[in-house]
Amino acid sequence: MAAARRETSRQTAGAKRRAGRAPKVAILMGSASDWEVMKSAADTLDVLGIPHEALVISAHRTPERHLKFVREAEDRGFEVIIAGAGMAAHLAGVTASQTLLPVLGVPIGGGALGGIDALLATVQMPGGIPVGTLAIGRAGAKNAALFAAAILARSDSAVRDRLVQFREAQTDAVPERPV
Numbered sequence: 001m002a003a004a005r006r007e008t009s010r011q012t013a014g015a016k017r018r019a020g021r022a023p024k025v026a027i028l029m030g031s032a033s034d035w036e037v038m039k040s041a042a043d044t045l046d047v048l049g050i051p052h053e054a055l056v057i058s059a060h061r062t063p064e065r066h067l068k069f070v071r072e073a074e075d076r077g078f079e080v081i082i083a084g085a086g087m088a089a090h091l092a093g094v095t096a097s098q099t100l101l102p103v104l105g106v107p108i109g110g111g112a113l114g115g116i117d118a119l120l121a122t123v124q125m126p127g128g129i130p131v132g133t134l135a136i137g138r139a140g141a142k143n144a145a146l147f148a149a150a151i152l153a154r155s156d157s158a159v160r161d162r163l164v165q166f167r168e169a170q171t172d173a174v175p176e177r178p179v
């Protein structure tokens with residue numbers, strides 16, 4: 001039964017990939033409590049029309065789920081991985097250690113140290129395994145999505161066009177004077 005379900009979901013993933021709708025960006029988060037912040041990444045990818053998949057995967061609490069995901073990620077058609085976690089945030093670094101896909105880390109704020117703990121855990125990677133680290137919290141999640149879009153735009157002119165439109169709309173939305 002479980003094997004049949006796995007087979008069906010593999011076939012569905014294959015069909016989506018052929019139809020060009022397979023998720024290109026994975027949004028990982030260490031806890032469902034991170035979704036409030038990481039939703040900014042998903043919303044931004046939606047605006048840019050980039051298919052994505054959000055998953056709760058903890059390097060500490062669900063290590064086997066993590067390993068399975070990261071080992072299959074490239075074959076499943078993901079091109080960029082965004083990883084958001086708080087506190088002792090090892091998710092982005094451990095993910096980067098298991099894949100050649102670009103990994104963008106988002107430190108989640110809150111907790112006793114206000115996100116500085118997650119920022120340092122994410123940004124202070126030893127030389128050899130890179131994680132592109134963004135700002136703490138929602139701005140970081142949004143920018144991780146824009147960074148992912150910029151990576152995809154190198155080989156996808158439709159994404160590049162939508163990124164240009166996004167920048168233009170953003171500029172137009174800034175008033176010349178405070179209201």
Ligand code: AIR
Pocket residue numbers: 029030031032033034058059060061084085086087088089090108
């Ligand atoms: N976390 C979960 N597993 C490993 C880590 N570092 C992080 C989550 C979340 C924080 O721990 O990313 O930001 C607190 O999780 P929770 O589930 O207690 O709210």
